[in-house]
Amino acid sequence: MINKERLINEFITMAKIASPSRKEGKFAAYLAEQLRDLGLEVIIDDEAGRAAGSDAGNIIGRLPGNSSHNTSLFFAAHMDTVSPGEGIKPVIKHDIIYSSGDTVLGSDDKSGIAGVLEVLRHIKEEKVAHGDIEVVFTVGEEIGLLGSKFLDYSLLKSKIGFVLDSGGEPGTIIKQAPAEDSITAIIKGKAAHAGVNPEDGISAIQVAARAINNMKLLRVDEETTANIGVISGGVATNIVCDKVSLEGEARSLKDDKLAKQTQHMVDCLQEACSQMDAHLELNVTRSYSAFNLSEDEAIIKIAKEAGRKLNLPVKVASSGGGSDTNYFNAHGIKAVNLGTGMSKVHTTEEFIRINDLVNITRYIFALIQEANQS
Numbered sequence: 001m002i003n004k005e006r007l008i009n010e011f012i013t014m015a016k017i018a019s020p021s022r023k024e025g026k027f028a029a030y031l032a033e034q035l036r037d038l039g040l041e042v043i044i045d046d047e048a049g050r051a052a053g054s055d056a057g058n059i060i061g062r063l064p065g066n067s068s069h070n071t072s073l074f075f076a077a078h079m080d081t082v083s084p085g086e087g088i089k090p091v092i093k094h095d096i097i098y099s100s101g102d103t104v105l106g107s108d109d110k111s112g113i114a115g116v117l118e119v120l121r122h123i124k125e126e127k128v129a130h131g132d133i134e135v136v137f138t139v140g141e142e143i144g145l146l147g148s149k150f151l152d153y154s155l156l157k158s159k160i161g162f163v164l165d166s167g168g169e170p171g172t173i174i175k176q177a178p179a180e181d182s183i184t185a186i187i188k189g190k191a192a193h194a195g196v197n198p199e200d201g202i203s204a205i206q207v208a209a210r211a212i213n214n215m216k217l218l219r220v221d222e223e224t225t226a227n228i229g230v231i232s233g234g235v236a237t238n239i240v241c242d243k244v245s246l247e248g249e250a251r252s253l254k255d256d257k258l259a260k261q262t263q264h265m266v267d268c269l270q271e272a273c274s275q276m277d278a279h280l281e282l283n284v285t286r287s288y289s290a291f292n293l294s295e296d297e298a299i300i301k302i303a304k305e306a307g308r309k310l311n312l313p314v315k316v317a318s319s320g321g322g323s324d325t326n327y328f329n330a331h332g333i334k335a336v337n338l339g340t341g342m343s344k345v346h347t348t349e350e351f352i353r354i355n356d357l358v359n360i361t362r363y364i365f366a367l368i369q370e371a372n373q374s
Contacts, residue, residue: 028056052146072132074161077112078141112164115361148327171312172339179290191242201240211272291329306366
């Protein structure tokens with residue numbers, strides 16, 4: 001039986017341990033100790049941590065199966081949180097866990113981790129039959145999926161698994177997510193005195209404004225989005241700005257649409273610079289690849305059947321966001337992302353319903369049982 005009070009206490013304990021991106025060390029040490037106490041073999045992927053610039057490595061835990069039907073299955077979640085994520089003080093009101101209002105809560109993604117730990121404790125206490133179980137706790141997910149990007153995949157035995165890192169109530173199964181291109185640009189104009197001889201200058205701000213104004217942004221179509229999210233430049237109002245930096249992205253579920261949107265944004269930047277005699281330095285990189293699994297895949301069949309047996313509102317859907325799931329699939333490991341009930345994430349209004357925390361935990365256990373029967 002899932003221990004509800006222990007689950008809640010575990011989540012609150014973890015939420016209080018600060019783990020902002022690249023500073024996951026204290027939380028990682030806590031998790032490694034918990035996994036070892038539960039009898040798992042623990043491997044620290046330090047190289048991935050160094051590549052991600054973190055003070056911790058990815059954690060891989062392995063619990064050997066004790067069943068003759070031995071399907072190896074993994075569960076993954078990320079250790080880092082967005083800011084403000086230090087000094088978190090969880091508050092329970094009306095069976096909902098909030099932060100105190102001046103930080104995030106950290107249910108993204110500690111709700112998934114709490115569920116995994118409770119299931120492992122339940123399995124150990126009740127001596128439940130199971131196949132091989134692996135857990136993967138990554139660093140740097142919130143700043144570019146860095147933990148899964150640099151993960152040493154040779155350390156994993158499982159070829160199917162679940163990432164516990166989506167909004168939506170338990171029963172939500174994300175089978176498709178987009179690829180993303182990252183666009184960074186530096187526009188160089190020419191400085192001049194803005195009051196004496198502005199005609200001698202080339203305003204990099206004005207160039208950037210023209211380029212952005214010509215871009216199709218935000219919701220481009222039902223499968224494609226784009227955004228310019230960061231603009232910086234200028235030093236004083238009496239100086240024609242000679243340098244502006246831009247950071248943007250394009251995402252799409254379809255590679256051809258992504259290529260078209262990214263090229264459109266690049267063309268707008270190049271044309272504005274050409275028209276206004278500015279210089280452009282441009283860098284476009286593929287942040288991660290898309291994935292799209294058929295509902296005939298074993299992993300989705302397991303997820304749907306386990307959800308139905310718990311009477312969860314099973315829903316197979318697509319997402320507009322990337323997650324560690326993208327990298328698992330890119331490395332030939334079939335994975336779907338599951339909703340944990342996390343709500344208003346990345347804000348100080350973040351919360352999770354205790355019922356959802358319990359249900360995602362019940363779901364994890366049901367997935368292990370279903371995989372062991374498949």
